[in-house]
Amino acid sequence: KQEVTQIPAALSVPEGENLVLNCSFTDSAIYNLQWFRQDPGKGLTSLLLIQSSQREQTSGRLNASLDKSSGRSTLYIAASQPGDSATYLCAVNTGKLIFGQGTTLQVKP
Amino acid sequence: GAVVSQHPSRVICKSGTSVKIECRSLDFQATTMFWYRQFPKQSLMLMATSNEGSKATYEQGVEKDKFLINHASLTLSTLTVTSAHPEDSSFYICSASGLVNTEAFFGQGTRLTVV
Numbered sequence: 264k265q266e267v268t269q270i271p272a273a274l275s276v277p278e279g280e281n282l283v284l285n286c287s288f289t290d291s292a293i294y295n296l297q298w299f300r301q302d303p304g305k306g307l308t309s310l311l312l313i314q315s316s317q318r319e320q321t322s323g324r325l326n327a328s329l330d331k332s333s334g335r336s337t338l339y340i341a342a343s344q345p346g347d348s349a350t351y352l353c354a355v356n357t358g359k360l361i362f363g364q365g366t367t368l369q370v371k372p
Numbered sequence: 373g374a375v376v377s378q379h380p381s382r383v384i385c386k387s388g389t390s391v392k393i394e395c396r397s398l399d400f401q402a403t404t405m406f407w408y409r410q411f412p413k414q415s416l417m418l419m420a421t422s423n424e425g426s427k428a429t430y431e432q433g434v435e436k437d438k439f440l441i442n443h444a445s446l447t448l449s450t451l452t453v454t455s456a457h458p459e460d461s462s463f464y465i466c467s468a469s470g471l472v473n474t475e476a477f478f479g480q481g482t483r484l485t486v487v
Binding site for chain 1: 378406414415416418421463465467475476477478479480481483
């Protein structure tokens with residue numbers, strides 16, 4: 264059974280810091296991995312999609328890496344801003360999306 | 373990215389009544405749609421997977437007679453919560469994708485409150 268774990272559960276940083284969010288999964292048989300952002304009471308916004316054959320994807324200040332063999336992905340956020348405050352979810356696609364518990368990020372001005 | 377529209381965003385209903393939530397893919401054909409439930413401060417729990425024109429596949433522990441899912445077209449799936457009870461109060465989110473290995477897009481979610 265695929266299990267997805269995200270560490271840390273919560274993170275508070277001052278504005279401007281670079282930070283790394285971690286995601287691990289137990290079964291490497293995945294189609295892809297997605298990172299999402301969720302604001303309180305809202306739906307999910309897709310940030311980055313990494314196909315199983317890819318190693319990383321970049322979008323603006325965000326960079327996501329994937330090491331399928333070790334069952335790990337990281338989301339790197341450069342020069343964090345207060346507007347980045349949200350819950351970040353990773354999900355692996357096995358034909359359906361299996362989500363981690365999320366990392367709640369607070370960026371303080 | 374593609375747009376998935378979910379309606380209504382909020383609904384309050386009386387215990388014992390049924391509520392229908394719609395999920396539409398506005399600019400692409402969604403071969404597969406997924407329905408999730410999210411409790412406060414928890415992650416998304418997959419309820420069921422629906423493919424256009426066929427019966428939905430429900431996750432273990434999800435009552436298919438209580439949560440009716442219809443995926444009648446490539447752009448519309450509906451979730452009906454039948455005989456709702458207060459414990460059904462939750463945040464329900466749908467997602468849609470084309471092929472199985474492509475990006476999934478999510479609706480805005482529906483906050484259901486059963487009183």
